[in-house]
Amino acid sequence: MAMPSPDPWDVRLAEALNQLSDVQLALDTETVRRQELEAVFARILGSMSDALVETDPRGVVVRANRAAGELLDPAGAGLVSRPVADFVGADVPSSPWRLMAQAPDGRLSLETSLRRSDGAEVAASLACAVVRDATGRISGAVYVARDLSETHRLFRALEGAESRWRLLAEITARLNEEIDPRAALVDVVARIAEGVGCQVAVVLTADAMVDDVVVAGGDESRADELRAMAGRPVEARTALATVVDTRRPVHAPSLPPTHPLLSTRPFQQPPTGAALVPLAAKDTCVGVLALLVDRPGALGPEVVELAEQVAGRVGTALIAARLRQAVADLQSAQQMARFREDVVAGLSHDMKTPLAVITGSIDTIAQMGDRLPAESTDKLYAGVANQARRLRRLVMQFLDYTLLEAGRGVAVAPTELSIAPAVQAVVDSFRHAADFRVEVPADLPAVWADPDRLDQVLSNVIGNALKFSPGTPVEVVAAATGCEVEVAVVDHGPGIGPADMARLFQKFSRGSGSDSTEGTGLGLYMSQVLMAAQGGRITVSSRVGQGSRFTLYFPAVAGEGT
Amino acid sequence: MTGVLLIVDDEPDVLLLLRLTLQARGWTVEEAASGEEALARCRRAPSPVAVVLDQRMPPGPSGLEVARTLRLEGFTAPIALHSAYFPPDVLEQAEADGLGLIAKGNLEHLAEVLPKLVEEG
Numbered sequence: 001m002a003m004p005s006p007d008p009w010d011v012r013l014a015e016a017l018n019q020l021s022d023v024q025l026a027l028d029t030e031t032v033r034r035q036e037l038e039a040v041f042a043r044i045l046g047s048m049s050d051a052l053v054e055t056d057p058r059g060v061v062v063r064a065n066r067a068a069g070e071l072l073d074p075a076g077a078g079l080v081s082r083p084v085a086d087f088v089g090a091d092v093p094s095s096p097w098r099l100m101a102q103a104p105d106g107r108l109s110l111e112t113s114l115r116r117s118d119g120a121e122v123a124a125s126l127a128c129a130v131v132r133d134a135t136g137r138i139s140g141a142v143y144v145a146r147d148l149s150e151t152h153r154l155f156r157a158l159e160g161a162e163s164r165w166r167l168l169a170e171i172t173a174r175l176n177e178e179i180d181p182r183a184a185l186v187d188v189v190a191r192i193a194e195g196v197g198c199q200v201a202v203v204l205t206a207d208a209m210v211d212d213v214v215v216a217g218g219d220e221s222r223a224d225e226l227r228a229m230a231g232r233p234v235e236a237r238t239a240l241a242t243v244v245d246t247r248r249p250v251h252a253p254s255l256p257p258t259h260p261l262l263s264t265r266p267f268q269q270p271p272t273g274a275a276l277v278p279l280a281a282k283d284t285c286v287g288v289l290a291l292l293v294d295r296p297g298a299l300g301p302e303v304v305e306l307a308e309q310v311a312g313r314v315g316t317a318l319i320a321a322r323l324r325q326a327v328a329d330l331q332s333a334q335q336m337a338r339f340r341e342d343v344v345a346g347l348s349h350d351m352k353t354p355l356a357v358i359t360g361s362i363d364t365i366a367q368m369g370d371r372l373p374a375e376s377t378d379k380l381y382a383g384v385a386n387q388a389r390r391l392r393r394l395v396m397q398f399l400d401y402t403l404l405e406a407g408r409g410v411a412v413a414p415t416e417l418s419i420a421p422a423v424q425a426v427v428d429s430f431r432h433a434a435d436f437r438v439e440v441p442a443d444l445p446a447v448w449a450d451p452d453r454l455d456q457v458l459s460n461v462i463g464n465a466l467k468f469s470p471g472t473p474v475e476v477v478a479a480a481t482g483c484e485v486e487v488a489v490v491d492h493g494p495g496i497g498p499a500d501m502a503r504l505f506q507k508f509s510r511g512s513g514s515d516s517t518e519g520t521g522l523g524l525y526m527s528q529v530l531m532a533a534q535g536g537r538i539t540v541s542s543r544v545g546q547g548s549r550f551t552l553y554f555p556a557v558a559g560e561g562t
Numbered sequence: 563m564t565g566v567l568l569i570v571d572d573e574p575d576v577l578l579l580l581r582l583t584l585q586a587r588g589w590t591v592e593e594a595a596s597g598e599e600a601l602a603r604c605r606r607a608p609s610p611v612a613v614v615l616d617q618r619m620p621p622g623p624s625g626l627e628v629a630r631t632l633r634l635e636g637f638t639a640p641i642a643l644h645s646a647y648f649p650p651d652v653l654e655q656a657e658a659d660g661l662g663l664i665a666k667g668n669l670e671h672l673a674e675v676l677p678k679l680v681e682e683g
Binding site for chain 2: 357364376
């Protein structure tokens with residue numbers, strides 16, 4: 001029998017069922033794909049660092065990513081179903097219609113302030129756009145926000161850093177202006193106090209003593225207490241002592257009021273916080289830079305860092321100045337030592353001629369005495385005596401000088417003496433060397449003087465006169481004037497110029513006309529010292545080209561003859 | 563020894579000593595108390611056969627300077643410097659100028675050196 005042909009309705013039904021299952025399959029596939037896409041979308045949204053909020057056409061939040069929750073709702077109260085107007089200011093459109101009204105292309109970007117669910121404000125940069133569906137109908141809006149508070153914080157930090165660098169540069173320049181940086185400290189401390197906004201003190205120490213304290217800013221009575229520390233020892237068990245010994249800073253943002261910061265005596269108005277930074281370089285510490293604050297939290301890390309940098313500059317400048325001073329002291333000590341060497345060398349040098357004459361004369365007399373005429377022998381003896389006196393003067397001069405240098409002063413033994421014979425004796429010892437015009441009246445009052453010293457000083461002055469004006473006569477004139485007796489030695493030599501005049505009675509000065517290797521340069525210096533020690537004085541007047549007049553003044557003794 | 567020996571020193575005691583010592587040895591001695599005096603004497607006849615100069619005679623020219631001037635003026639007789647101490651630069655110049663050097667204080671040395679100086683001169 002033949003197969004019956006299928007019922008056409010059955011065929012159509014089967015086809016329809018097939019189509020239905022195809023459509024169902026496609027629908028399922030689409031659903032799965034859509035779910036996958038949504039999952040991908042959700043992952044993207046979740047990992048975004050920018051906040052993203054999607055609203056419906058009325059402006060009610062339908063979706064918010066994790067970042068949006070962190071930015072706007074840290075408490076986790078929920079953003080969805082809240083109107084976006086709750087979170088944005090009046091400058092931001094709170095619905096797609098308003099957005100379209102404000103921006104015809106449906107997009108807007110601006111910097112604004114967003115409102116968190118706890119009421120706090122957050123600076124943000126915001127971009128918003130209208131969302132359309134496949135048919136082009138507006139289905140809502142999307143808002144993307146970036147937190148600007150971090151950026152703002154960085155800018156503020158940068159500005160703060162810039163102003164601190166400027167302060168540091170100003171302080172460095174100020175320190176470099178002065179040869180002695182201590183002169184700049186008042187300025188420097190004032191600038192730091194102003195720049196940082198607290199009380200600033202530089203405490204300079206040396207050998208465990210507080211040498212000086214410079215304060216600016218802050219409470220004036222506490223500043224006075226700080227200044228009163230100068231001249232007192234650095235007290236043990238204070239933060240000051242610790243910083244100076246260890247050369248390490250101490251940073252105490254909150255201080256108990258009785259804390260021994262700089263001294264064991266507490267301040268009347270103790271600071272709430274302090275930072276002490278050593279002024280040091282390598283192993284040397286010359287003091288401390290102290291910042292004292294009266295508000296908690298006022299000593300932030302950037303302030304302490306600034307203090308450390310300033311302390312570095314100040315410490316280096318002070319230590320460099322100290323080194324320069326030490327070098328200068330050393331150089332002047334070396335110079336003094338060289339002078340002394342010259343004195344000794346000069347002395348031994350000056351002694352050679354007298355010694356040569358003495359020994360030569362004695363030898364000659366010993367060997368040839370019987371063959372020499374008596375007159376020659378007499379002259380030789382006189383020469384020996386003369387040179388011996390000269391040697392004695394040189395040695396005494398040097399001994400006086402060494403005693404004087406050792407701080408023991410010169411020995412003088414004044415007595416009452418008659419000046420005429422004393423002067424005559426000195427003149428006679430030089431007689432052979434020059435013409436003298438001597439005017440010493442016999443009726444001069446007695447004077448109070450040491451005979452050896454009178455000899456020494458007068459010989460020095462006459463010797464100079466002969467040395468610097470050979471061939472011209474030298475006058476020695478004595479006179480009584482009031483309560484003194486003056487003895488003047490006048491020469492007609494080249495005179496003394498103003499430059500030499502200024503240094504005439506100083507140690508180691510030699511006239512510009514003299515050989516620089518002759519003599520010790522101490523003669524006039526000692527003469528002045530010796531005259532003063534006897535209660536007298538020595539003066540000089542001179543005219544270049546005409547000559548000089550040295551006058552010795554001795555105290556007269558009241559008595560007969562006045 | 564014939565001829566005049568000129569001794570030059572600003573110290574009269576030194577001149578005295580030198581004169582006596584040298585005269586005792588037969589020299590004819592003339593004295594000058596400064597560089598200028600020495601130059602004046604050397605320009606007169608009879609010309610000295612030797613000159614002994616102290617180095618430092620302030621405030622006038624030094625022995626070295628006098629020696630140089632003498633040479634420039636054509637004085638050819640031997641010249642010696644006589645001093646207690648010769649600084650190195652003076653020593654150098656004296657040797658360069660061919661001057662004799664005599665240490666002060668040793669009269670024997672002086673007496674020995676002078677004849678040789680005159681002979682070689």
